[in-house]
Amino acid sequence: MIYREAGQFKTSYVADQQIFPIRQDRLGMALILAFAYIVVPVIGNDYWFTAILIPFLILSLAALGLNILTGYAGQLSLGTAGFMAVGAFAAYNFILRVPDMPFLVAFVLAGLAAALVGILFGLPSLRIKGFYLAVATLAAQFFIEWALIKFGWFTNYSPSGVIDAQTMILFGIALDTPLEKYLLTLSIVSVLALAAKNLMRCETGRAFMAIRDMDVAAEVIGIPMLKTKLLAFAISSFYCGIAGALYAYAYLGTVEPQAFDLTRSFQVLFMIIIGGMGSILGSFLGAAFITLLPILLNVVAHAWFGGAVRMAVLSNLELVIFGGLIIFFLAVEPHGLARLWQIAKEKLRLWPFPH
Amino acid sequence: MKRESFKSCRIGLALVAAVALAGAFVPTQAAEQFIPMLSYRVGPYAPGGSGFFGGYIDYLDMINKRDGGVNGVKLTWEECETEYKNDRGVECYERLKGKGPTGGTVFTPLSTGITYSLIERATADKIPVISMGYGRTDASDGRIFPYIFPLVTNYWSQNTAKIKFIGMREGGMDKLKGKKIANLYHGSAYGKETIPVLDIQAKKYGFEVKHIEVPHPGNEQQSQWLEIRRYKPDWVILRGWGVMNPTALKTAQKVGFPADRIVGVWWSGAEEDVIPAGDAAKGFISAAFHPSGRDFPVIQDILKHVYGGGNRGNMTDQSRIGQQYFNRGVIQGILTVEAIRTAQEKFGRGKSLTPEQVRWGIENLNIDEKRIRQLGAFGLLQPLKVSCQDHEGGGAVKFQQWDGERWKVISDWIPSDQSIVRPMIEESAARYAKEKGIKPREGTSLGSDCGNYPEHLKKIVSGG
Numbered sequence: 001m002i003y004r005e006a007g008q009f010k011t012s013y014v015a016d017q018q019i020f021p022i023r024q025d026r027l028g029m030a031l032i033l034a035f036a037y038i039v040v041p042v043i044g045n046d047y048w049f050t051a052i053l054i055p056f057l058i059l060s061l062a063a064l065g066l067n068i069l070t071g072y073a074g075q076l077s078l079g080t081a082g083f084m085a086v087g088a089f090a091a092y093n094f095i096l097r098v099p100d101m102p103f104l105v106a107f108v109l110a111g112l113a114a115a116l117v118g119i120l121f122g123l124p125s126l127r128i129k130g131f132y133l134a135v136a137t138l139a140a141q142f143f144i145e146w147a148l149i150k151f152g153w154f155t156n157y158s159p160s161g162v163i164d165a166q167t168m169i170l171f172g173i174a175l176d177t178p179l180e181k182y183l184l185t186l187s188i189v190s191v192l193a194l195a196a197k198n199l200m201r202c203e204t205g206r207a208f209m210a211i212r213d214m215d216v217a218a219e220v221i222g223i224p225m226l227k228t229k230l231l232a233f234a235i236s237s238f239y240c241g242i243a244g245a246l247y248a249y250a251y252l253g254t255v256e257p258q259a260f261d262l263t264r265s266f267q268v269l270f271m272i273i274i275g276g277m278g279s280i281l282g283s284f285l286g287a288a289f290i291t292l293l294p295i296l297l298n299v300v301a302h303a304w305f306g307g308a309v310r311m312a313v314l315s316n317l318e319l320v321i322f323g324g325l326i327i328f329f330l331a332v333e334p335h336g337l338a339r340l341w342q343i344a345k346e347k348l349r350l351w352p353f354p355h
Numbered sequence: 356m357k358r359e360s361f362k363s364c365r366i367g368l369a370l371v372a373a374v375a376l377a378g379a380f381v382p383t384q385a386a387e388q389f390i391p392m393l394s395y396r397v398g399p400y401a402p403g404g405s406g407f408f409g410g411y412i413d414y415l416d417m418i419n420k421r422d423g424g425v426n427g428v429k430l431t432w433e434e435c436e437t438e439y440k441n442d443r444g445v446e447c448y449e450r451l452k453g454k455g456p457t458g459g460t461v462f463t464p465l466s467t468g469i470t471y472s473l474i475e476r477a478t479a480d481k482i483p484v485i486s487m488g489y490g491r492t493d494a495s496d497g498r499i500f501p502y503i504f505p506l507v508t509n510y511w512s513q514n515t516a517k518i519k520f521i522g523m524r525e526g527g528m529d530k531l532k533g534k535k536i537a538n539l540y541h542g543s544a545y546g547k548e549t550i551p552v553l554d555i556q557a558k559k560y561g562f563e564v565k566h567i568e569v570p571h572p573g574n575e576q577q578s579q580w581l582e583i584r585r586y587k588p589d590w591v592i593l594r595g596w597g598v599m600n601p602t603a604l605k606t607a608q609k610v611g612f613p614a615d616r617i618v619g620v621w622w623s624g625a626e627e628d629v630i631p632a633g634d635a636a637k638g639f640i641s642a643a644f645h646p647s648g649r650d651f652p653v654i655q656d657i658l659k660h661v662y663g664g665g666n667r668g669n670m671t672d673q674s675r676i677g678q679q680y681f682n683r684g685v686i687q688g689i690l691t692v693e694a695i696r697t698a699q700e701k702f703g704r705g706k707s708l709t710p711e712q713v714r715w716g717i718e719n720l721n722i723d724e725k726r727i728r729q730l731g732a733f734g735l736l737q738p739l740k741v742s743c744q745d746h747e748g749g750g751a752v753k754f755q756q757w758d759g760e761r762w763k764v765i766s767d768w769i770p771s772d773q774s775i776v777r778p779m780i781e782e783s784a785a786r787y788a789k790e791k792g793i794k795p796r797e798g799t800s801l802g803s804d805c806g807n808y809p810e811h812l813k814k815i816v817s818g819g
Binding site: 050146159160167256258294298314315 | 434438445448472476542543545571
């Protein structure tokens with residue numbers, strides 16, 4: 001009913017090829033953006049901006065980056081957090097060492113630096129596949145973390161190895177309130193998400209998916225293996241790098257290399273597995289599930305059982321419930337939350353007689 | 356004349372009575388002081404978190420039950436699970452900072468990473484953070500970090516005390532000349548933090564130091580200890596963390612290095628660090644800014660008032676009461692309560708204080724030996740005097756040795772060498788001020804006397 005398309009005629013190829021061919025989707029997207037840009041700043045408070053929305057958006061971006069590589073191009077990677085670290089530390093050094101560097105330029109450069117490192121560690125993907133590639137990308141994770149701790153130059157010889165992100169200044173205005181940081185993060189994430197959506201619809205994206213589905217066949221029809229795989233690594237790392245820089249600048253304010261350890265890589269991988277491989281929406285749903293659900297459980301547990309149950313029991317119980325929910329969702333829909341939404345949408349289009 | 360004086364005396368008495376009555380009535384308003392707890396009870400560091408926050412909460416609970424709060428102000432608290440993760444820590448901070456009648460009074464994250472993430476936030480929100488024995492070392496300069504308090508002892512101070520202790524063992528600091536010390540450190544920011552101090556000390560006292568890194572988490576140290584065996588050091592400094600500690604002790608035994616020549620940092624000096632190593636830990640020495648044990652009146656009071664009569668305290672496993680992490684939590688409790696008490700003297704007894712008022716209380720803490728005895732913590736806590744310039748306050752360290760069953764204190768309070776540490780802290784803090792564009796506090800600032808900010812540091816801050 002809601003999704004009935006009757007009466008929506010496409011009279012040109014342009015109309016047929018737009019991002020959201022259904023009018024309701026376009027409307028929904030516009031509403032979501034309007035909500036995020038206009039309503040949230042009015043009703044939100046500092047807690048929501050700094051503790052919930054900013055980390056959610058940043059990790060969505062990281063998940064999006066990994067989804068391009070793993071979900072679309074089929075290259076399993078465990079180096080996500082490493083590439084995020086490259087982004088964060090590169091942005092720090094560009095701003096620190098280049099006088100009058102605008103931070104947005106530094107962010108782009110940081111993304112490019114991460115892309116370069118990504119290409120380097122993507123080289124083994126030409127020879128190895130699947131789980132073996134995952135192990136090879138682990139090298140990136142460990143090497144980057146080690147290098148950042150080992151060489152003091154990266155942290156400007158800070159005795160504890162922790163960097164303090166400089167204040168972000170845009171056109172002479174310091175972005176230091178939670179609301180400003182939220183709007184900045186939201187803008188960067190929306191632009192990059194739109195870019196990713198378009199990229200995956202065009203030739204590059206189709207080449208990625210061809211390689212994912214069957215690389216021999218892809219090669220036979222003329223898709224250059226080397227170029228495409230490395231491009232996937234580069235784009236993915238670029239996204240992760242920007243996410244890392246945002247993590248340091250818009251979220252924590254300080255970053256140590258340990259903030260980007262293997263656990264973070266796994267966390268992002270779980271996001272795309274739960275959210276949905278090869279889906280832009282899935283990256284956001286997965287990030288919400290992995291980052292926000294534990295907090296929600298914690299808040300609910302405190303509200304319901306606070307005082308009555310020991311904290312240690314409560315904390316462990318949260319982990320148990322969280323683990324249980326992961327298993328439940330994977331059992332119900334192995335293709336992730338995005339697929340659940342897709343099915344729901346299909347049913348709504350055929351409503352009241354879905355089959 | 357005589358009558359007159361008698362009269363005035365009576366008036367005086369009446370006045371005293373009135374004041375006393377008023378004083379007695381204030382607490383009935385049931386003022387509360389809310390203390391947020393960024394605790395962690397799951398994950399790899401749960402033993403530390405549950406012990407520390409157990410001790411902290413039990414002490415506050417005891418103050419409520421024994422004294423009816425601080426001058427009648429009831430202490431309240433709420434925990435939030437951080438899992439020792441920075442992002443969760445920030446979320447918990449944001450969640451708890453606005454609770455209670457006056458907001459979260461003072462934060463104690465027990466995590467260096469979370470402390471770093473809170474420095475700017477807490478400063479902007481005007482909420483004090485106490486990072487006792489961890490966190491950012493150069494925050495000891497309160498002129499640059501008004502809201503951050505690495506109380507008692509920081510890593511650099513501890514390290515100088517450690518070298519002093521080794522010197523004492525060798526029979527004098529001059530005997531250190533030509534000696535060899537291996538610094539076995541955890542491959543993290545935390546592990547690397549003392550390298551520059553050690554290098555300076557090596558130059559000063561003429562000993563040789565070799566830094567050997569153990570990659571995180573440190574459960575494999577065969578090659579490092581073989582290197583140590585080849586190097587033949589007189590002492591090994593163990594700057595370990597978590598699983599790295601028992602592994603180091605076991606591997607040392609394997610390569611035949613005596614445990615009583617290994618001196619650990621306080622994060623390698625808990626029961627949890629040595630018991631897994633079994634026999635290999637016997638004789639191992641570690642630094643401590645407080646001893647273990649239950650023989651302190653304050654711990655006895657906790658047992659009596661909190662656990663007595665079949666009541667439930669915060670510790671599930673009561674055998675851990677009196678162990679390192681528990682006692683550290685009790686010390687945290689003492690410092691927090693004393694800070695509130697000090698602040699109440701200035702801002703009004705029996706009132707809920709704002710975080711900013713409590714900040715003043717921390718900055719003006721002065722716990723001398725007499726007060727420590729009153730608190731029932733003699734031998735547990737060192738004398739502490741905090742000021743605007745010095746947010747560390749103490750700086751002394753005790754050393755303890757594991758005898759196979761418990762930690763035995765083997766030294767008195769060994770003061771740190773501030774002539775080495777202080778200039779490093781001031782310079783590092785000044786560089787932070789420059790990076791962040793912070794104006795150092797001078798003269799009377801936030802109710803404390805900060806004195807003049809030295810010229811050579813001003814140059815660093817202004818980028819000269």
